[in-house]
Amino acid sequence: MLSYCVRNVLCTLKIPPCSATLTLQHSRRHCSTSSSEDLVSTLLQLCVDRHYVSPGQTNTELFQRGMSCVYGPLGMELRRNLLEQWWHSMTSSSAQVFGINTLSSSKDAAADGGGQLRIVESDYLKHTLEQKELSKEQLIQEVQALIQRSPSLRTDFLQGALEQYVPSLELVNRKLPFGLAESGLCFQLSDGSGCPAEVTQTSLVWFCSPRTSSQWLDHWARQRLKWWRKFARSPSDFSSSDVPVEELEGAASRGVKIIYSFPWGQEPLETLWSRGHSELLQTHKGVRSKLQQLKKQDSKQKLLRRKVLKLHPVLAPVKVALDIGRGATMELRQVCEGLLQEFMEAKIPAWPGYLETLPTSMEQLNAKYDEMGVLFTVVIGENTLESGLLQVRSRDTTIRETKHISEIKNFLSRYISAADNI
Amino acid sequence: MLSYCVRNVLCTLKIPPCSATLTLQHSRRHCSTSSSEDLVSTLLQLCVDRHYVSPGQTNTELFQRGMSCVYGPLGMELRRNLLEQWWHSMTSSSAQVFGINTLSSSKDAAADGGGQLRIVESDYLKHTLEQKELSKEQLIQEVQALIQRSPSLRTDFLQGALEQYVPSLELVNRKLPFGLAESGLCFQLSDGSGCPAEVTQTSLVWFCSPRTSSQWLDHWARQRLKWWRKFARSPSDFSSSDVPVEELEGAASRGVKIIYSFPWGQEPLETLWSRGHSELLQTHKGVRSKLQQLKKQDSKQKLLRRKVLKLHPVLAPVKVALDIGRGATMELRQVCEGLLQEFMEAKIPAWPGYLETLPTSMEQLNAKYDEMGVLFTVVIGENTLESGLLQVRSRDTTIRETKHISEIKNFLSRYISAADNI
Numbered sequence: 054m055l056s057y058c059v060r061n062v063l064c065t066l067k068i069p070p071c072s073a074t075l076t077l078q079h080s081r082r083h084c085s086t087s088s089s090e091d092l093v094s095t096l097l098q099l100c101v102d103r104h105y106v107s108p109g110q111t112n113t114e115l116f117q118r119g120m121s122c123v124y125g126p127l128g129m130e131l132r133r134n135l136l137e138q139w140w141h142s143m144t145s146s147s148a149q150v151f152g153i154n155t156l157s158s159s160k161d162a163a164a165d166g167g168g169q170l171r172i173v174e175s176d177y178l179k180h181t182l183e184q185k186e187l188s189k190e191q192l193i194q195e196v197q198a199l200i201q202r203s204p205s206l207r208t209d210f211l212q213g214a215l216e217q218y219v220p221s222l223e224l225v226n227r228k229l230p231f232g233l234a235e236s237g238l239c240f241q242l243s244d245g246s247g248c249p250a251e252v253t254q255t256s257l258v259w260f261c262s263p264r265t266s267s268q269w270l271d272h273w274a275r276q277r278l279k280w281w282r283k284f285a286r287s288p289s290d291f292s293s294s295d296v297p298v299e300e301l302e303g304a305a306s307r308g309v310k311i312i313y314s315f316p317w318g319q320e321p322l323e324t325l326w327s328r329g330h331s332e333l334l335q336t337h338k339g340v341r342s343k344l345q346q347l348k349k350q351d352s353k354q355k356l357l358r359r360k361v362l363k364l365h366p367v368l369a370p371v372k373v374a375l376d377i378g379r380g381a382t383m384e385l386r387q388v389c390e391g392l393l394q395e396f397m398e399a400k401i402p403a404w405p406g407y408l409e410t411l412p413t414s415m416e417q418l419n420a421k422y423d424e425m426g427v428l429f430t431v432v433i434g435e436n437t438l439e440s441g442l443l444q445v446r447s448r449d450t451t452i453r454e455t456k457h458i459s460e461i462k463n464f465l466s467r468y469i470s471a472a473d474n475i
Numbered sequence: 476m477l478s479y480c481v482r483n484v485l486c487t488l489k490i491p492p493c494s495a496t497l498t499l500q501h502s503r504r505h506c507s508t509s510s511s512e513d514l515v516s517t518l519l520q521l522c523v524d525r526h527y528v529s530p531g532q533t534n535t536e537l538f539q540r541g542m543s544c545v546y547g548p549l550g551m552e553l554r555r556n557l558l559e560q561w562w563h564s565m566t567s568s569s570a571q572v573f574g575i576n577t578l579s580s581s582k583d584a585a586a587d588g589g590g591q592l593r594i595v596e597s598d599y600l601k602h603t604l605e606q607k608e609l610s611k612e613q614l615i616q617e618v619q620a621l622i623q624r625s626p627s628l629r630t631d632f633l634q635g636a637l638e639q640y641v642p643s644l645e646l647v648n649r650k651l652p653f654g655l656a657e658s659g660l661c662f663q664l665s666d667g668s669g670c671p672a673e674v675t676q677t678s679l680v681w682f683c684s685p686r687t688s689s690q691w692l693d694h695w696a697r698q699r700l701k702w703w704r705k706f707a708r709s710p711s712d713f714s715s716s717d718v719p720v721e722e723l724e725g726a727a728s729r730g731v732k733i734i735y736s737f738p739w740g741q742e743p744l745e746t747l748w749s750r751g752h753s754e755l756l757q758t759h760k761g762v763r764s765k766l767q768q769l770k771k772q773d774s775k776q777k778l779l780r781r782k783v784l785k786l787h788p789v790l791a792p793v794k795v796a797l798d799i800g801r802g803a804t805m806e807l808r809q810v811c812e813g814l815l816q817e818f819m820e821a822k823i824p825a826w827p828g829y830l831e832t833l834p835t836s837m838e839q840l841n842a843k844y845d846e847m848g849v850l851f852t853v854v855i856g857e858n859t860l861e862s863g864l865l866q867v868r869s870r871d872t873t874i875r876e877t878k879h880i881s882e883i884k885n886f887l888s889r890y891i892s893a894a895d896n897i
Contacts, residue, residue, distance in 0.1 A: 104642070104645075111582075122578070123575070124575065128792075151551075156543060169597055170595070172592055172594060174592060182615045192611065200597050238659070364553070
C-alpha cells in the first residue's frame with residue numbers, strides 16, 4: 054500500500070482576481086503626464102465606455118479593489134482569454150498537471166476559511182427565530198446549531214486540491230511529482246464591513262518530494278514570471294522575490310512573490326508557497342480507508358463485457374492515448390515524448406500511457422481506454438523506430454490500422470473536425 | 476431617448492447542471508440487458524474509476540441528482556468541452572449574442588430566489604448572539620437585520636441579465652433583437668433539508684419585440700434541439716414540446732421543453748420561456764437615470780489624445796472590426812457578412828461595425844476601436860467590390876495597408892499565432 058510520508062510539498066499559485074490588471078497597467082502608460090488618480094479614473098471610464106466593465110459606482114469600486122465585478126461583453130472575453138492562457142500554460146508544460154473541479158461550498162466544518170462564510174437559508178432561520186416557546190438561551194443555541202449545519206464557502210482552492218490528492222495518485226502511477234490545477238470562484242471575508250466579496254482565482258497545487266521542493270518552487274516561479282512577461286508591453290516591470298521569513302504563511306517554509314511595478318509602486322501579483330506536508334496529512338487522517346475506495350475489481354472479470362464511454366469526439370476529454378509495445382524502452386519513450394509534444398501544440402489532448410510502468414496486457418489497456426472514452430490508442434513499437442510505422446486503434450470500431458508517424462497528427466485533427474461538422 | 480415599452484420578451488435556456496448527463500445516457504445504451512438501477516450503479520462506478528467523478532458516497536449522490544459535484548481530471552475536461560461547445564453554438568449563430576459575467580452574490584434584497592440564500596459571516600453572527608444586554612426580542616431583531624444586510628446568492632442568471640439590458644443596448648445600436656449569454660455557478664434551494672446545493676448552469680436571455688417573440692422561441696428551441704442531437708448517439712431520442720398552459724412559470728406566456736427519452740422514461744433537459752416584459756420593467760424602474768450614465772462625452776474632446784488599450788493580441792477580446800466605406804451599402808454589407816462568417820469559422824472574434832447605422836467619421840471609429848483594444852480594422856469599400864482589395868488598419872502602428880480579401884483571414888491568423896509564439 055501507499056505510504057504518505059514522502060509526499061509533502063505544495064505550492065499554491067494565484068493570479069490576481071481582477072483579470073483586467075494587465076489592461077490597467079498597459080493603458081496607464083499612455084497618459085504618463087497626468088496624476089495617478091486621474092489615470093485610474095480615466096481608465097475606469099474607458100473600461101465602462103468600452104464594455105469591459107459594467108457601469109455603476111459599486112461595480113467599478115469592486116473592479117478597482119481587484120474583486121470580481123460585473124463584466125461587460127468585452128471584459129468577459131478578456132477574462133475568458135486570460136483564464137484560457139493560464140490553463141494552457143499549466144497543462145501544456147512538461148510537468149504533469151491535471152485539472153480538477155471541486156465544489157465552492159462544503160458541509161465539512163473544517164473547510165478552509167475556518168468555515169467563516171456560511172450559506173444560510175433565510176426561511177429556515179426565520180422559522181427558528183419564530184419559535185415562541187424557546188428561552189433566549191435556547192434560541193441562541195438553536196441559531197448556533199443551524200449555522201454549524203450550514204455549508205461553508207471556500208476562500209481558496211487549497212483544501213479542495215488536498216482532498217483530491219488520493220484519488221489523483223492513481224492517475225500518475227502513484228509517482229510524484231504532479232499537480233492539480235483549478236480556476237473559478239472563491240469568496241473573501243470582508244475586512245470588517247460584514248459584506249464578503251467574490252474573487253476569480255486560479256491555483257496550482259504541486260505535489261513533490263521534500264528533497265526537490267525548493268527546485269520546483271524556483272521552476273514554477275520562473276514559469277509564472279515568464280507567463281506574465283509574455284503578455285506585457287514592458288516585461289522588465291515584472292520581477293520575483295523571496296518572501297521574508299517573518300511573513301511566511303502558516304506551515305510554509307518558503308515563499309516567492311511575483312511583483313509588478315505599478316506607476317505608484319511595487320505590488321505583488323501572486324505568491325507561490327512551499328507549504329510542507331502538515332495540511333495534507335491533516336486532510337487525509339483516514340487515508341488508508343480512502344485508499345481502499347480505489348481498490349480495483351479483478352481485471353479479468355471486467356473484460357467479460359466491453360464497456361465503452363462513447364462520448365462524441367468533440368466532447369471526449371482525451372482524444373488519443375500513447376503507449377509503447379515491445380522494444381528498446383528508452384528509445385520508444387523518446388518517440389512518445391516527441392509525439393506528445395506535437396499533439397499538445399496542435400491542442401489534441403493526449404494521454405501519456407507510456408509512463409505507466411506496471412506491466413499490463415494490450416487487452417487490459419484497451420478496456421481501460423474504452424472506459425475512459427479515449428478515441429484512439431497509438432502504439433509505438435520497435436517497428437516504429439525502423440520504418441516510422443505505428444498502430445492506431447479506434448475506440449468505436451476497435452479496428453487497428455497501420456499509419457506512418459508523420460501523418461498521425463493530421464489524421465486526428467481531421468477526424469475531430471469532421472465529427473464537429475456533421 | 477430610448478423608450479422601453481417595446482422591448483419585452485426573454486427566453487431563458489438552461490442545460491442541465493450535470494454536464495455528464497450525455498455521458499450517462501450514452502454508456503447506458505451499451506448494457507441494455509441489465510436493470511435500470513444496475514446500469515446506473517455500473518455507470519457511476521465507471522465514472523469514478525475513470526476519473527470523471529471524484530470518489531465518495533456524497534459526491535456520487537450529488538452527481539446522480541444532477542447537481543455540481545467534485546469532478547476528476549477527465550470529468551473536468553468533459554465539462555470544459557461541453558461549456559465550450561455551448562458557448563460556441565451561442566455566439567457563432569447568426570443572431571447577435573454577447574457574453575456577460577455577473578456576480579453570483581448580490582447586496583440587492585430583490586435579487587432572484589427572493590434572497591432566500593444568504594452569505595453570513597459566522598463571527599459576525601456569533602458577536603450578535605453574545606450581546607448579553609439584549610432582550611430576546613431585541614436579539615431576534617438584530618439577527619433579522621444582520622440577515623437582511625447579508626449578500627444573497629443567485630439561483631439563476633435571469634436577474635443579472637435583466638440588469639445588463641440597459642448597458643448592452645448601446646452595443647447593438649439600441650436595436651432589438653439581441654441576447655445575453657452566461658454560464659457558471661448558481662445555487663439551489665434545498666428541498667427541506669436546509670442544505671442548498673451548487674449547479675453549473677448556462678443561460679441565454681434573448682430580448683426581442685413582442686411581435687416576433689413566438690418565432691424567436693421556435694428558432695431557439697430548434698437550435699437547442701439541434702445542439703443536443705449533434706452529440707447524441709441516437710438523435711431521435713431528443714424531442715421538444717410546448718409546456719402546458721397550467722404549468723407556465725410566473726409571467727411566461729409560452730414555454731418549450733427539450734426532452735430526452737431515458738431508459739426509464741422521458742425527462743426534460745432544459746426549458747425555454749417566453750417571459751413577457753414585466754420582470755424587465757421591474758428591474759429598470761429607474762431606467763432614465765441609468766441611461767444617463769451611458770451619456771458620452773463630446774467626441775472631439777476625446778480625440779485630443781489617442782487612448783489605446785494595448786492588450787496582447789492573444790488576450791484582446793476583439794481581434795478585428797469590420798466596417799464599410801462609401802458605396803452601395805447593401806452589397807458592401809453582404810461582403811462583410813461573408814467575411815464575418817469566415818472569421819467566425821476560423822475562431823477569430825470579429826466586431827460587426829458595419830451594422831452601426833449612425834453616421835460616424837473614420838477618425839471617430841478608429842478612436843473607438845483603439846479604446847476597445849481591437850487589433851485591426853478592416854474597411855470594405857466600392858473598390859473591394861471591383862478588385863477585391865480592402866484597407867487594413869493596425870491598432871498598434873496606425874498604419875493602413877491594402878490587402879486582397881482572400882488573404883485577410885490567413886493574415887490575421889498568422890499575426891495572432893506569431894504573437895502567441897514569441
